[in-house]
Amino acid sequence: MYRQRLEEAHGVTRTSELREAGLSKYALDQAVKRGSLLRIGRGWVAVPSADPARVYAAKARLTLSCVTQAERLGLWVRESGQRHFAVPRPGSELREEGICLHYWKPVEPRMPYALEDSIINVLSHVARCQPHEDAVATWDSALNKQLVTKGQLESAALGGRARRVLRDTDRFADSGLETYVRLRLRWLPVRLRTQTWIEGRRVDFLLGERLILQIDGGTHVGVQRNKDNTHDAVLATLGFTVLRFGYAQVMHDWPETQEIIMTAIRAGLHNRR
Incomplete structure (x- = not known):
């Protein structure tokens, strides 16, 4: 037993x-x-x-939460040099370098001595702790992996920042990179559609009628890369323009990447020809 x-x-x-x-x-x-x-x-x-993380939480009388627990659950998390814990009760503190402690009241009641937070508490902490774009990317990932539903989040007692994050979520985002691109292009006066089926496969973004954006993560290598290239070629024969961007172009070189997209729009490549 x-x-x-x-x-x-x-x-x-x-x-x-x-x-x-x-x-x-x-x-x-x-x-x-x-x-x-x-x-x-x-x-x-x-x-x-x-698991060393659970051992540490037990020793320090803390609860794994925020981006640390999100990453443990396989969610998209932007690089973080700290481990994040919720402080569940007085005396549950351990101050040392590389540790971020959260004292906020949990949205959902937390089981006594819980070492890992619930998904709703985790996302609530992420919304309060992380920049808006990063938080939306993590929330999109949770919805996409079906660890939580939008209905569950809507019925939770979320704070203002979390409500703003929820408003911007899209459960169809396949990766955090897609979340950043979607949020950064939503101001455009051009129709922006996500995860649209064209010629038997989904494309990440369709701007207007003919401009396709494909966002490559770590899985776009080998056989997958060959399939992507073949699909790009098929799309080109049908009159589509395909722009393909990787992690660094989205996360580190966005101004240059956005200018490429804007140049394509100014050239009318998004319009039906």
């Missing part, structure tokens, strides 16, 4: 929960003596192979 509890807790749990699951104090002490369990803080134990 206690082994199941350890498995459910991903190898990090409170000793009181193991006792409740049937592990005697003597058996617990023997497990620690053998090294099959490690005491990692007052009232906490972990298996030697436990």
Whole structure:
């Protein structure tokens, strides 16, 4: 029974929960003596192979949240040199370099001694902590991966910044790069459509009727790159103009990238010919 509890807790749990699951104090002490369990803080134990992030949270009496937990969930997160934790209760603090602590009240009630925040609390922290574009990219990723629905977010007691982030989300964004491009081009007096099907495949952006923007992430290599090139060629034969941009052009060289797009629009390449 206690082994199941350890498995459910991903190898990090409170000793009181193991006792409740049937592990005697003597058996617990023997497990620690053998090294099959490690005491990692007052009232906490972990298996030697436990996730270091969860071990750290238990030691410091913190909850993994914001961009740190978002990244652990596989969501798009812009590079961050810090680890972000929520402070769930008084005394749950550990001040050291590279740690960012959040004291905001959780949107959803947090389980006592939770080591990982709920997805809605995570996104709420992201909205308050990160720049707007970065937050929208993470929220888009959560919606796209179906870790949360727009309805759940709309019904949550979100603050003003989170509401503004929610307003700008698009669950069809396949990558954070697409989020940045969408937000940065929405001012254009040209119709901008996302994830549109043309000739059997989706294109990332269609401006007007004929200008296509394709945003390449890390998966656009090898066989995928060959498929992309073939599709680009087919689109060109049909009268479309395809502009393809990568990570650096979106995240580091945006003014130059935007000027290329604007030059294409000024040349009328977005209009039906």
